[in-house]
Amino acid sequence: MDFWALVDGAVMGAALIIAIGAQNLFVLRQGARRDQIFIICLLSSLIDASLILLGAMGLGSFIAAFPALVPWASWGGALFLILFGFLSCRRAIWPEPIQAIDEIPFITSTRKAILLTLAFGFLNPHVYLDTVILLGSIASGYAINARIYFVIGAVVASFVWFFAIGYGARLFAPVMQNRTGARCLELIVATMMFFIAASLIYDQLAAID
16 A cells, blocks of 8 residues: 555645635535535535546546647536526525424435536536646656555545535534525625636636737
8 A cells, every 4th residue: 555645645635625616615505505415425526536537547638638628618617607606696685594403404306416516516627627637647647556546545535525514514504594694605605606707717818818
């Protein structure tokens, strides 16, 4: 077992995953509402794990070789984030407070939760630029045996992070049991979604210039 490769993978994976982004905010929001949180945490972790693995196997080099893919991913991701931001604004106007802990939690359909999780996981260009390319390039510097442990460390960090913020968000549940708390959460989510979308659009416009 290559202990240091495992540690490096966990540290690098955590450093990239923990940065507050659209996917993390989505998991936090659903966790605070106790809404399909297990499937969302599991699927988010599996998406990250698959991308980390593909990056270590050479997907990062493939994306770097075809830079035309990046603008398409950025514009598509920005559009998705803007739409989700408007939905959060709508929920802020007509907030839906979560029910008390001893009552039946607010639940949407599993299908909707899966589709949104897939969208946040795969329509986020930062995932490909940071997690896939950066982690993939770092992993490629290890011998194949050590690289396996690097990937394991990064994947474990992803699982721990998503389940921690998903279920840890329940600590905010009492705040979310009134309309003011629910409205504040939706406004924060909407603001962050618009900010991330704006940064993606700015980067693409700057690249054109």
